[in-house]
Amino acid sequence: MNPGIGTLARIGQLYPSGGLCDHEPQLMAPEGVRFVTTRVPFKQTSLEADRKFSEGLEGHAQLLADASVDLLAINCTAATLLAGPQVLRKRLFDATGLDSVTTIExxxxxxxxxxxxxxxxxxxxxxxxxxxxxxxxxxxxxxxxxxxxxxxxxxxxxxxxxxxxxxxxxxxxxxxxxxxxxxxxxxxxxxxxxxxxxxxxxxxxxxxNQALVWMCLHQLGIDQPVVGFGSLFSKACAGLE
Structure with missing residues (x-):
């Protein structure tokens, strides 16, 4: 499926630089939803690397804001846990005016x-x-x-x-x-x-990645069905605290 430019929504994905699966959210997204990705320095899998992931994240997020995205997705599970998801979302909102979803949440x-x-x-x-x-x-x-x-x-x-x-x-x-x-x-x-x-x-x-897409769709009020990627997409989302 060709996502086009995002006729329903564009989601700005902040993704580890050494990662190879930034395509997975797009694979599960319904037609009209486009994930636009910017890489964040991350080359090793360790607590130290996870902690460093959030350093200078605002600058990377601003690059995504340049593409007129509707929502930011901070997509690294352990890194968002360690940095504190609410702290990260506030930092990026202050920097870009955009709401965010974190993988850990x-x-x-x-x-x-x-x-x-x-x-x-x-x-x-x-x-x-x-x-x-x-x-x-x-x-x-x-x-x-x-x-x-x-x-x-x-x-x-x-x-x-x-x-x-x-x-x-x-x-x-x-x-x-x-x-x-x-x-x-x-x-x-x-x-x-x-x-x-x-x-x-x-x-x-x-x-x-499944949960990230699911929460992003709920945050954006997009209710197009997503099938073939597990039962989570049929469940309601309580949203962010």
Missing amino acids: AVIAGCRAQGMRRIGLLTPYPQEVIEVEREYFAGLSIEVVSALGKPCTTPVEQGSLPSQAWLELAQGFRGMALDGVLISCAGIQVAEVLATIEAQLGLPVVSS
């Missing part, structure tokens, strides 16, 4: 919309990042019952893994007492297997 809203309190966490993160996410989720009454994945050291490595790898890794959650599965990372190829994972496990699935 989107995945939390997605988990709540799907009734997911006990989750399986699937990621390409190193253990130090997994533990930070586990603690953050616990503070929001979401328990990580089990964490599975393939730790990667760079976003290029993350993005190079085929979607089939995540489909196979998700099978490790079979038989666990879970409410659903969260696939956390905006830098991996999972969009095309989300519905399959749901069908195979009999559980709802939320992923970073």
Whole structure:
């Protein structure tokens, strides 16, 4: 599908520079919604790199504002968690006058919309990042019952893994007492297997890019149906706090 110039909306995506999956939000967006992307320096997958992601973010956001976007999407799950999503949104609003959606807020809203309190966490993160996410989720009454994945050291490595790898890794959650599965990372190829994972496990699935698109559409009041990318797109979104 050709998104054109964004007849319904343009969304400015701030995305890690070393990432390879900035196309995934566009893949899931309905016709007329265009994601425009600007890269933010990010070459390693570590807590240090995640913390540095938000440095100077205002300048990158202004480049997207030049394209007359309607909304900003700060698309790095762990980085938006560490910087504080509300802090980031205020910073970018002050700099550009534009509202923002952060990936961490989107995945939390997605988990709540799907009734997911006990989750399986699937990621390409190193253990130090997994533990930070586990603690953050616990503070929001979401328990990580089990964490599975393939730790990667760079976003290029993350993005190079085929979607089939995540489909196979998700099978490790079979038989666990879970409410659903969260696939956390905006830098991996999972969009095309989300519905399959749901069908195979009999559980709802939320992923970073999926949840980001879902929340952006709700923020913009766009109600075009999105099918083939998991059940989240059929759920209402409570919005941002």
